Amino acid sequence: MNLIRPGQWIPEYWLQNKLLRALRTAVGPAPIRLRISGLAEQYNPELRLPEICIADCLTAAKLLLNTELEFGDAYSDRRIEVRGDLISTLRLLYESPGIHGFWPRLAAALQKVTHGQSIRRARNNARQHYSLDTDFYRAWLDRALVYTCAYFPEPSVSLEAAQEAKLDLVCRKLWLQSGERVVEAGCGWGALALYMAAHYGVTVRAFNVCEQQIDVAKECAKRLGLERQVEFIHDDYRNIQGKYDVFVSVGMLEHVGKAHYEELGNLIRRAIGNVGRGLLHFIGRGKKGNLSPWTQKRIFPGAYVPALSEVLPILEQWRFTVLDIENLRLHYARTLEEWLSRYEKNFESVTSRYGMSFARMWRLYLAGSAAAFQTGSLQLFQITFAGNKCAEVPWSRAYLYRGERPTGSQQWTTAMY
Amino acid sequence: MNLIRPGQWIPEYWLQNKLLRALRTAVGPAPIRLRISGLAEQYNPELRLPEICIADCLTAAKLLLNTELEFGDAYSDRRIEVRGDLISTLRLLYESPGIHGFWPRLAAALQKVTHGQSIRRARNNARQHYSLDTDFYRAWLDRALVYTCAYFPEPSVSLEAAQEAKLDLVCRKLWLQSGERVVEAGCGWGALALYMAAHYGVTVRAFNVCEQQIDVAKECAKRLGLERQVEFIHDDYRNIQGKYDVFVSVGMLEHVGKAHYEELGNLIRRAIGNVGRGLLHFIGRGKKGNLSPWTQKRIFPGAYVPALSEVLPILEQWRFTVLDIENLRLHYARTLEEWLSRYEKNFESVTSRYGMSFARMWRLYLAGSAAAFQTGSLQLFQITFAGNKCAEVPWSRAYLYRGERPTGSQQWTTAMY
Numbered sequence: 001m002n003l004i005r006p007g008q009w010i011p012e013y014w015l016q017n018k019l020l021r022a023l024r025t026a027v028g029p030a031p032i033r034l035r036i037s038g039l040a041e042q043y044n045p046e047l048r049l050p051e052i053c054i055a056d057c058l059t060a061a062k063l064l065l066n067t068e069l070e071f072g073d074a075y076s077d078r079r080i081e082v083r084g085d086l087i088s089t090l091r092l093l094y095e096s097p098g099i100h101g102f103w104p105r106l107a108a109a110l111q112k113v114t115h116g117q118s119i120r121r122a123r124n125n126a127r128q129h130y131s132l133d134t135d136f137y138r139a140w141l142d143r144a145l146v147y148t149c150a151y152f153p154e155p156s157v158s159l160e161a162a163q164e165a166k167l168d169l170v171c172r173k174l175w176l177q178s179g180e181r182v183v184e185a186g187c188g189w190g191a192l193a194l195y196m197a198a199h200y201g202v203t204v205r206a207f208n209v210c211e212q213q214i215d216v217a218k219e220c221a222k223r224l225g226l227e228r229q230v231e232f233i234h235d236d237y238r239n240i241q242g243k244y245d246v247f248v249s250v251g252m253l254e255h256v257g258k259a260h261y262e263e264l265g266n267l268i269r270r271a272i273g274n275v276g277r278g279l280l281h282f283i284g285r286g287k288k289g290n291l292s293p294w295t296q297k298r299i300f301p302g303a304y305v306p307a308l309s310e311v312l313p314i315l316e317q318w319r320f321t322v323l324d325i326e327n328l329r330l331h332y333a334r335t336l337e338e339w340l341s342r343y344e345k346n347f348e349s350v351t352s353r354y355g356m357s358f359a360r361m362w363r364l365y366l367a368g369s370a371a372a373f374q375t376g377s378l379q380l381f382q383i384t385f386a387g388n389k390c391a392e393v394p395w396s397r398a399y400l401y402r403g404e405r406p407t408g409s410q411q412w413t414t415a416m417y
Numbered sequence: 418m419n420l421i422r423p424g425q426w427i428p429e430y431w432l433q434n435k436l437l438r439a440l441r442t443a444v445g446p447a448p449i450r451l452r453i454s455g456l457a458e459q460y461n462p463e464l465r466l467p468e469i470c471i472a473d474c475l476t477a478a479k480l481l482l483n484t485e486l487e488f489g490d491a492y493s494d495r496r497i498e499v500r501g502d503l504i505s506t507l508r509l510l511y512e513s514p515g516i517h518g519f520w521p522r523l524a525a526a527l528q529k530v531t532h533g534q535s536i537r538r539a540r541n542n543a544r545q546h547y548s549l550d551t552d553f554y555r556a557w558l559d560r561a562l563v564y565t566c567a568y569f570p571e572p573s574v575s576l577e578a579a580q581e582a583k584l585d586l587v588c589r590k591l592w593l594q595s596g597e598r599v600v601e602a603g604c605g606w607g608a609l610a611l612y613m614a615a616h617y618g619v620t621v622r623a624f625n626v627c628e629q630q631i632d633v634a635k636e637c638a639k640r641l642g643l644e645r646q647v648e649f650i651h652d653d654y655r656n657i658q659g660k661y662d663v664f665v666s667v668g669m670l671e672h673v674g675k676a677h678y679e680e681l682g683n684l685i686r687r688a689i690g691n692v693g694r695g696l697l698h699f700i701g702r703g704k705k706g707n708l709s710p711w712t713q714k715r716i717f718p719g720a721y722v723p724a725l726s727e728v729l730p731i732l733e734q735w736r737f738t739v740l741d742i743e744n745l746r747l748h749y750a751r752t753l754e755e756w757l758s759r760y761e762k763n764f765e766s767v768t769s770r771y772g773m774s775f776a777r778m779w780r781l782y783l784a785g786s787a788a789a790f791q792t793g794s795l796q797l798f799q800i801t802f803a804g805n806k807c808a809e810v811p812w813s814r815a816y817l818y819r820g821e822r823p824t825g826s827q828q829w830t831t832a833m834y
Contacts, residue, residue: 155812286736286805308739309729316724319703321793325742330812376738376805388703388793395572395747401818 012057013039019060026067030092036060050084050092072294072368076361086363087337090371129300134189134216136350140342145189145216148251148281149332149380159338162331167195170250172400173324173384174279176200180245183207183271185237186252190217190230197229202246204230207237238263240271246279247272253282254303258310265314274387278320283332284308284381299365308381315385323393324384329373332380336370429474430456436477443484447509453477467501467509489711489785493778503780504754507788546717551606551633553767557759562606562633565668565698566749566797576755579748584612587665589817590741590801591694593617597662600624600688602654603669607634607647614646619663621647624654657684663696664689670699671720675727682731691804695737700749701725701798716782725798732802740810741801746790749797753787 016039023034024041033043033051043049054060059079062070074080082089134145141147142163150162151169170192176182178201187193187206196202208214214234221227237252247268256264268278288307290296296303308325315322343366351359372378386393433456440451441458450460450468460466471477476496479487491497499506551562558564559580567579568586587609593599595618604610604623613619625631631651638644654669664685673681685695705724707713713720725742732739760783768776789795803810
C-alpha cells in the first residue's frame with residue numbers, strides 16, 4: 001500500500017520512496033516486490049510475487065552502498081525478511097544485471113587482505129567455518145558427513161546414496177588399485193579416505209587443519225577397524241611429506257588462495273612425481289572474479305573461487321596431463337537444496353543453540369549457494385590428471401558409467417606406449 | 418664398425434667421431450645407435466637397436482645446430498635414414514631430455530613471423546597443407562575423409578568405425594535436436610556437417626578456406642540429397658554471420674593462432690549468444706610451448722598448439738560454461754598409426770606422383786605425430802560448453818555411454834532451473 005497522497009510531503013515517506021526507487025533501479029526488472037517498512041512497491045497482488053521487506057531506511061541506504069554485504073548482514077539480523085521461496089528469490093537477484101555493481105573494489109581489497117594465507121591464518125580461517133560442533137553438521141549433512149558436492153546418478157536418488165556415489169566416482173576416476181598409497185589434502189570428517197580404504201584396499205594419509213574433524217575421523221577409523229590403513233593427520237596440507245601413487249583433494253582448493261597455487265603444484269609433484277595420478281574437486285566459476293563480500297567476510301574468510309584457466313597452471317607447470325574435467329554444477333545445486341531442506345527442519349534447534357542471527361546467516365548461505373549453482377554463477381569442477389610419465393591411463397571414460405572396477409577389464413589396459 | 422686404429426689420425430674420422438659424441442650427448446641414454454657415414458657407435462649387435470644413419474658430416478653438424486628442423490629436412494632428402502620402427506625410434510628421441518634444447522629461440526622467432534594471421538595468410542597456410550589432390554588423402558584416410566582424431570570405443574575397432582563413432586560422439590556431446598541450426602568453423606571435406614544433417618536432422622552452415630575441400634563436400638551433399646540441409650561456404654571462419662543454436666569446430670583451433678583467440682570468442686558469442694552450445698576439438702599440449710620448427714615450417718605454417726589454460730579464456734571472456742573436457746590423446750595416437758600403416762601401403766604411388774622427398778616428409782610427419790601423442794607431448798582435447806543462460810544442460814555424462822539419443826530420455830531433462 002502506498003500511503004502517500006498526491007501533493008502531501010511527508011519526509012519519512014519521501015525518503016522511503018527515493019530509496020525504493022534506487023533499489024528498484026539496482027534490482028532491475030526482476031519480478032520481486034520491494035518494501036521499506038510500511039512502504040511497498042505497487043504490483044498486481046494476484047501475481048503473488050516474492051517480497052523483500054527492509055526494516056528501515058538506514059538498512060535500505062546501506063544496501064545501496066554495499067549491496068551484498070549488507071543484504072547478508074541485514075538478513076541475519078532480521079532487518080531484511082524474504083517472503084516467498086528463499087532460493088528462487090535469491091536466484092532472481094543473482095540474475096539482475098545491476099545487482100553486482102556496487103563497490104566491487106571492496107571485494108578486491110578484502111581479497112588482498114585475506115589472501116596472504118599463512119599456515120596460521122589458513123588454520124584460523126578453516127576453523128572459523130569447520131570447527132562448529134559436529135552435531136550442528138550432523139543435523140543437515142548425510143550420515144557419512146560429506147560436506148562437498150554429491151553425485152546423483154539420477155536426480156531422484158537420496159542424498160546418502162548420492163554422497164556414496166560421489167565417493168565411488170572419485171575412486172573410479174582415480175582407478176585405485178589395491179595396495180596403493182593415497183594422500184588426501186583436506187579430508188573433512190574422513191569419509192573419502194575411509195571409503196577408499198574400505199572399498200579399494202588402498203592406504204591413505206589424510207590431512208586436515210581442523211582438529212575437531214580429525215578427532216571424529218580417527219574415531220570412525222577405529223570403529224571401522226581401518227586405523228592401520230588410514231592415517232588422519234592434524235596438519236596443513238603444505239606439510240605433506242612422502243611419496244604416493246595418488247593425490248586427491250575434494251573441496252579444499254577454494255581455501256588455498258591463488259597466491260599459493262604454484263606451491264600446491266610443487267607439492268603435488270613432490271608427492272606423486274611424474275607417474276602418479278590425481279584429482280582436484282573444487283568450486284569454480286565461469287570467469288575470473290571474487291566471491292561476494294558477505295561470503296568472504298562471514299562464511300569463508302580467505303576463500304577464492306577460481307576460473308578453470310586459473311587452476312590449470314597448477315598442473316601445467318609440471319606437465320601433468322589433464323585427462324578429464326567434469327562440471328557437476330547441477331549436482332551441487334541439488335546437494336544444497338537437500339542440505340537446506342534438512343537444515344530447515346532443524347532450524348528451531350539451531351536457533352536455540354546458536355542464536356537467531358547465526359541460524360539465519362547459515363540459512364542464507366545455503367540458499368544463496370543453491371541459487372548460485374542453479375544460475376551458474378558458481379560451478380563445480382572435477383579435474384582428473386596424471387603425471388606425464390604415467391604408464392597406464394584409461395582408454396576411454398566408458399568404464400566410469402558401466403559400474404566397472406578399473407582392474408580386470410579388457411577396456412582398461414591401455415597405453416601400450 | 419669403428420675403422421679408426423689407435424694412434425692413427427685421419428681427419429675425416431676424427432670429425433665424424435667428434436660429431437657422433439656430440440650427437441650422443443644430445444640424444445642422451447636413449448637405446449638408439451647413431452651412425453655417420455661409415456662410422457657407427459659401438460653397441461652390442463645382439464640388442465638389435467634402431468639405428469639413425471646420417472649421410473655426412475655436414476648433415477650431422479647442421480643437426481647439432483638446429484636439431485628438429487634439420488632432422489625433418491634431412492630425413493625427407495634421404496640424408497638421414499632410420500633403421501628400425503620409425504614411430505618407436507622417434508618416441509625414444511622425444512623422450513630424450515636433451516633433444517629439444519637446441520635453438521629454441523628459432524622456433525619462437527618463427528612463431529612471431531607466422532602468427533599475425535591475416536585472412537589471406539590463413540588461407541595460404543591452410544591451402545599449403547590441405548589443398549593437395551583429394552586422392553592423396555583418400556589413399557590413407559577413412560572413406561568419409563575425416564582428417565582429425567577418431568574415437569575408438571574399443572581399441573580394436575576399425576578406423577572407419579572409429580571415425581563414425583567420433584562424429585556421433587560430437588553430436589551426442591552437443592545434444593543436437595532435430596531442426597536446430599549449427600555452424601561449423603573449418604569443415605574439411607564435410608563429413609561432420611553431413612553426418613549431423615543426416616543423422617540428427619539439423620541444418621548446418623560449414624566454413625572452410627580451402628576451395629578443393631569445399632568442392633568435394635558440395636558434391637557429396639548433392640549425392641546424399643542433403644544440399645538443402647547443409648550449406649558449404651568457401652570462406653574464412655571469421656566471416657561467419659548469423660545466429661545459430663550450436664557452434665562446432667573440429668581440428669581448426671590449431672590454425673587460429675593465439676593472437677586471434679579473443680576474436681574467436683567474440684565470434685562464438687555472436688553466433689550462439691548466451692543460450693547456445695558448442696564444442697571445440699583441438700590438438701593441445703601439457704604446457705605452453707611451440708611446435709617443432711620443422712612442423713612449423715614444413716607441415717603446418719602458422720599453427721599453434723595451445724595448453725588448456727590458453728584456450729579457456731576464449732570461453733571465459735563471455736562466461737560460457739565449460740561442461741566437459743575430454744582428453745583423447747591415446748585415440749589420436751591410434752588414429753595416426755592407422756593412417757601411417759595405410760600410407761605405407763601407398764608409399765610407392767605417392768613417391769611416383771609427388772617425389773621421394775615429399776613422400777618421406779609426409780611419412781615423418783605421420784610417424785612423428787603418432788610418437789608425440791603416444792608420449793603425451795601432444796594431447797587431443799574436446800571441450801563441450803554452453804552459454805551461461807542455456808536453459809537445459811545434461812544432468813550427467815552417463816547418456817554418452819549408453820548409446821542414447823539426447824531426446825526422449827528421462828535422464829536427459831535437466832535444469833528445472
